[in-house]
Amino acid sequence: MANGFNVDVHTEDGYVVIQTAGYLNDPTGEALAEAAKEVMADGYNKIVIDLEKTRLINSIGISILIEIIELLEEQGGVLNFCNLTPVQDRIFKMMGLAQHAGIFPDQDSAIANL
Amino acid sequence: MLDLAEREVILIIPMYPNMELAAAQTASILAEIMNFEENHIDEIQFAVIETCINAFEHSKRKDKPVVIKFIMKDDALELKITDCGVGFRLDQVKSSDRDGAVSKGLRKRGWGLEIIRHMMDEVNVESSDKGTTITMTKKKVSSK
Known part of the structure; x- marks a missing residue:
């Protein structure tokens, strides 16, 4: 994947943690969306996306995150984000993601609030 | 103390995928030299990335490069990002993006300038049919 972008998917009992690493833009966002769709197809509708290793995100990447939120909402699911930088946190709130998904400081609290 | 010419950096990038990262990285290096706070460096990088991808997406002249001038002032970093595209009208971009990209309460696209x-x-923003220049400034003591 370009720019060393990587998606790690960890399935647990009743939820999934997806960890990204690298720049989140349109092609890498699509890779993330594919990973989310695969776990949803397997019946998981509680997902944590951990952005600890993703510092830069562009607006196209965020639009793909919105698509994941919408897909999960259609399934009655929950999406929580964690480990955002302060600037990511501000942008997510500005774009309204915080009204549709949880934002938590770390993975443990994101999982606890699924 | 550097003279004015040494305090300017010009980067010319083709409209290839991910070239916005070269611009963001350059901005980050210069902002670090200027001792900007970490969050302000991130903010500059996000702004540079959005400006570049706007140029890539909307200039309709992918054969022409984007020119980025970084000016290191005593109290601020100024960036001038110029494409040689077809230009746009600011009022029309705002309205079309807002009207066309709303989905279930969350607007997906058209966030770049915001x-x-x-x-x-x-x-x-200065735009004509010969191109667009976005000039933006981040102050070392920023209000944002």
Whole structure:
């Protein structure tokens, strides 16, 4: 994947943690969306996306995150984000993601609030 | 003390995928030299990325490069990002993006300029049918 972008998917009992690493833009966002769709197809509708290793995100990447939120909402699911930088946190709130998904400081609290 | 010429950096990038990262990295290096706070460096990088991808997406001249001039002032970093595209009318971009990209309460696209304005202290857009220049400034003591 370009720019060393990587998606790690960890399935647990009743939820999934997806960890990204690298720049989140349109092609890498699509890779993330594919990973989310695969776990949803397997019946998981509680997902944590951990952005600890993703510092830069562009607006196209965020639009793909919105698509994941919408897909999960259609399934009655929950999406929580964690480990955002302060600037990511501000942008997510500005774009309204915080009204549709949880934002938590770390993975443990994101999982606890699924 | 560097003279004025040494305090300017010009980067010319082709419209290839991910070239916005070269611009963001350059901005980050210069902002670090200027001792900007870490969050302000992130804000500059986000603004540079959005400006570049706007140029890539909307200039309709992918054969022409984007020119980025970084000016290191005593109290601020100024960036001038110029494409040689077809230009746009600011009022039309705002309305079409807002009207066309709303889905179930969350607007997916058309956030570029809003993000840029949210991240930077001053933003000015000049656009004509010969190209677009976005001039933006981040102050070392930023209000954002």
